[in-house]
Amino acid sequence: MQAKTPSESIAVLTDLVLPGETNPLNNLFGGELLARMDRAASIAARRHSRRITVTASVNHVAFNRAIPLGSVVTIEAKVSRTFKTSMEIYIDVWIEDRESGIKNKANEAIYTFVAVDETGRPVEVPAILPETELEKQRFDAALRRKQLSLVLAGKMKPNEATELKALFTE
Numbered sequence: 707m708q709a710k711t712p713s714e715s716i717a718v719l720t721d722l723v724l725p726g727e728t729n730p731l732n733n734l735f736g737g738e739l740l741a742r743m744d745r746a747a748s749i750a751a752r753r754h755s756r757r758i759t760v761t762a763s764v765n766h767v768a769f770n771r772a773i774p775l776g777s778v779v780t781i782e783a784k785v786s787r788t789f790k791t792s793m794e795i796y797i798d799v800w801i802e803d804r805e806s807g808i809k810n811k812a813n814e815a816i817y818t819f820v821a822v823d824e825t826g827r828p829v830e831v832p833a834i835l836p837e838t839e840l841e842k843q844r845f846d847a848a849l850r851r852k853q854l855s856l857v858l859a860g861k862m863k864p865n866e867a868t869e870l871k872a873l874f875t876e
């Protein structure tokens with residue numbers, strides 16, 4: 707399988723925040739943002755693998771900034787690292803200023819997707835070759851995040867998480 711670059715998987719979703727999608731403070735409801743990010747991440751995972759992909763885990767979400775009613779929200783998802791059958795997807799969320807058009811970062815998240823066959827069995831995905839400095843940083847840290855996610859899910863013993871242990875012994 708030929709390796710691909712993160713930019714080949716990029717998925718950008720731009721949409722408005724409408725009244726039915728807000729909380730009592732008139733900001734975008736967190737669950738609505740999670741669903742939008744899941745959609746964008748799913749498209750990125752599918753573009754990289756050209757397979758059916760399923761969400762295996764939401765590894766990290768930071769709701770750093772509230773997103774007010776009426777905002778134009780852009781969600782950009784890209785594969786940051788691949789393993790055997792799983793892919794880490796890094797998602798950046800931007801709000802566009804109405805007058806200037808300038809986009810400001812509002813939130814970010816990291817999801818794990820797995821490529822599966824028609825019966826739902828995991829299948830191998832192409833390797834990834836990060837190009838930019840940011841892509842390389844995200845690639846390098848992804849193994850640590852995968853190990854943390856597996857430990858928290860009870861799928862890896864803490865003493866097997868070599869990358870995590872290295873954080874405390876360096």
Ligand SMILES: CC(=O)SCCNC(=O)CCNC(=O)[C@H](O)C(C)(C)COP(=O)(O)OP(=O)(O)OC[C@H]1O[C@@H](n2cnc3c(N)ncnc32)[C@H](O)[C@@H]1OP(=O)(O)O
Pocket residue numbers: 744748759760761762763788789790791792793818820822826828852855856859861
């Ligand atoms: C777009 C959507 O919303 S889809 C709907 C929501 N998602 C779903 O319904 C998925 C339901 N879950 C499943 O189908 C399965 O649990 C799967 C396919 C995710 C994993 O299947 P498993 O039988 O556990 O397979 P397995 O143990 O081989 O794991 C497959 C890969 O997922 C990784 N993985 C599994 N769980 C996690 C986790 N919590 N965090 C990080 N990676 C994980 C494994 O490390 C493995 O990665 P690798 O092959 O790259 O090393």
